[in-house]
Every structure is written in structure tokens, then in C-alpha cells.
Amino acid sequence: MPHIKSLRLVNVHFNNSTQFYDNFTLDFNGYNVTYDLENGGGKSLLLLMILQTVLPKSYLRREKPVSLIFQGGKDRTSHSVVEWALDEGSRYKYMLTGFAARKRKNRSEVVPGDGDEEQISAGDIEHLSWCIFYNNELRIKDVPLAKSSAKDVKEYAGFEDIRNYIRQIKQKNMAAQTFDSIEEYQRYIAAHNLISAEWNIIKGNSYGKRAVYITREVGTT
Numbered sequence: 001m002p003h004i005k006s007l008r009l010v011n012v013h014f015n016n017s018t019q020f021y022d023n024f025t026l027d028f029n030g031y032n033v034t035y036d037l038e039n040g041g042g043k044s045l046l047l048l049m050i051l052q053t054v055l056p057k058s059y060l061r062r063e064k065p066v067s068l069i070f071q072g073g074k075d076r077t078s079h080s081v082v083e084w085a086l087d088e089g090s091r092y093k094y095m096l097t098g099f100a101a102r103k104r105k106n107r108s109e110v111v112p113g114d115g116d117e118e119q120i121s122a123g124d125i126e127h128l129s130w131c132i133f134y135n136n137e138l139r140i141k142d143v144p145l146a147k148s149s150a151k152d153v154k155e156y157a158g159f160e161d162i163r164n165y166i167r168q169i170k171q172k173n174m175a176a177q178t179f180d181s182i183e184e185y186q187r188y189i190a191a192h193n194l195i196s197a198e199w200n201i202i203k204g205n206s207y208g209k210r211a212v213y214i215t216r217e218v219g220t221t
Contacts, residue, residue, distance in 0.1 A: 001193050002084035004028055005094065007050060010079040010145040011156040014045045017072030021045075022154070023146045045069070049080035052099035054189065054199045056127050056182045067125045070103050077102045077158050083140040087193060092133040092175070095192060096140060100162055101127040128159050129185040130166055133175040 005028055009021035019042060026035065035046065048066055051058050059065045069078055081098045104126045132138065144165060145157045157165075162178065169176040179185035186196045 001198075002086050002095065004050075005083040005085045006140050007083070008079075008081040008140050008143075008145075009046070009049050010081075011076055012045070012049060012078045012080065013069055013071075013073060013076070014042060015040065021049075025141060049099070050082060051199065051203055052080050052101070052127075053082045053097040053129075054186075054194050055196055055203065056099055056129050056185065057101075057125070058200075058203060060203065066101065069101075070125065075103055077156055079145045079157065081140055081143060081145070084194070090192070093135045094133070094138075096130075096132040096134075096138075096143070097189060097194070098130040098132075098143070098162070099127060100130075100157070100159060101125050102159070128162060129179040129182070130162060131175075131177055131179075131185075131189065132166070132169055137174070 007026050009024045011020070011022065012024075013020040019040075021042065026033070035043065044060060044064075048058075048060055048064075051060075052066060057066060070076070077100055079098065079100050081096055084095045084097065086092060086095055102125065104124050132143075144161070147155050166176045166178050177188070179188065190196065
């Protein structure tokens with residue numbers, strides 16, 4: 001079974017947009033990792049975003065869907081990427097699985113009252129999943145998800161930016177693909193031993209821990 005080599009969160013906001021992961025990368029280098037933060041520091045969100053790269057639009061608790069990352073602030077596209085070391089004997093050494101999400105453009109707008117939070121359900125977001133396979137010619141930080149403009153304003157990749165990047169990767173004869181369908185995506189990664197049923201068990205055992213513990217063999221427990 002693949003194990004996590006590194007992960008990256010880009011433009012992911014939480015706690016009603018009062019905190020965020022701007023362009024955060026965590027490298028595991030083949031070791032088990034414990035990521036310990038105080039309450040409200042983003043542990044559950046970190047795990048939730050890792051899950052999106054295997055179980056798109058999943059949740060840890062039904063009342064805490066991934067759509068909560070879009071409460072507060074301006075419209076944005078958020079990204080989660082996990083780099084996997086593939087099993088011995090695989091054609092490639094590594095695989096990137098990516099998840100991008102944004103508010104659905106034609107969703108029904110709910111205007112919050114004074115002191116109320118904007119209500120956004122899982123059905124109010126749209127997503128894009130993607131995969132890239134490679135050996136040593138790419139790193140997780142190379143994916144152009146964030147950049148600073150000439151005026152030092154941070155810009156983040158949108159859906160079409162990702163599609164264009166995947167097309168460029170394929171022109172270099174690298175294996176890469178985007179997916180709009182969750183079912184198609186999960187069938188595809190299952191062929192590389194990322195099994196959604198196993199990750200549903202991991203998800204069910206993970207909520208409520210004070211630390212996120214990520215194991216070398218199966219990902220997160």
C-alpha cells in the first residue's frame with residue numbers, strides 16, 4: 001500500500017476565515033509523524049484535507065463538511081495535495097493526488113445576519129481531482145498552486161490553471177489526469193492501492209484525537 005511522502009495545503013481557510021494554511025508543506029521522508037497542535041489550531045482540518053485526496057467531499061463529522069473552509073472572506077479556490085511513495089514493483093516511484101475546491105457559482109446565496117456565519121453545504125461546492133505519476137522529475141512544491149504577483153499580491157491557481165498544468169505535464173510524456181467524477185477518480189486510484197473503503201475506516205477512527213498521527217504504511221490513523 002502506498003505511504004505518504006509529503007503533503008501540501010494551499011489557500012485553505014478555517015474558523016470562519018480567521019485562520020488559514022497559505023502554502024503549507026509537511027515532509028515525512030518515510031517516517032511516522034505526529035503533528036500536535038492546541039485546540040482550534042487546525043489538526044482536524046489537516047486530516048480532513050488529506051482525506052479529500054482519496055475521498056473527495058468527505059467529512060469527519062456530518063455537521064463539519066469540507067465546505068466549511070469557504071465560510072467567511074472572499075470566494076477562493078483551495079487545494080490539498082498528497083505525495084505518495086508507491087509500492088515496490090510499480091511502474092513509477094511516486095504519485096501526486098490533488099483536490100481543488102471552490103464555491104459553486106450557481107449556488108443559492110444565503111446572506112447571514114448580524115453575528116451569523118454564512119451557511120455553505122457540501123452541495124454548494126464543486127471540486128476537481130487530479131493525479132500525476134513520476135519518478136524523480138517532479139516535487140510536490142513544483143506544482144504551481146500559488147505565486148506572488150509583481151505587486152506582491154498572492155495569486156492562487158483555479159480549476160483551469162490545474163487543467164492547463166496537467167496538459168503541460170502530459171506533453172512531457174508524464175502520466176497525469178484530471179477527474180470531475182468522484183467515482184471515476186476512486187476507481188482510478190484504487191488500481192494503485194489507494195482503496196476508498198480502507199480510508200473510510202481510517203476516517204472513522206480518526207476524529208477526536210488531540211494529535212494527527214500519520215503512519216508510514218496506511219496514511220492516517
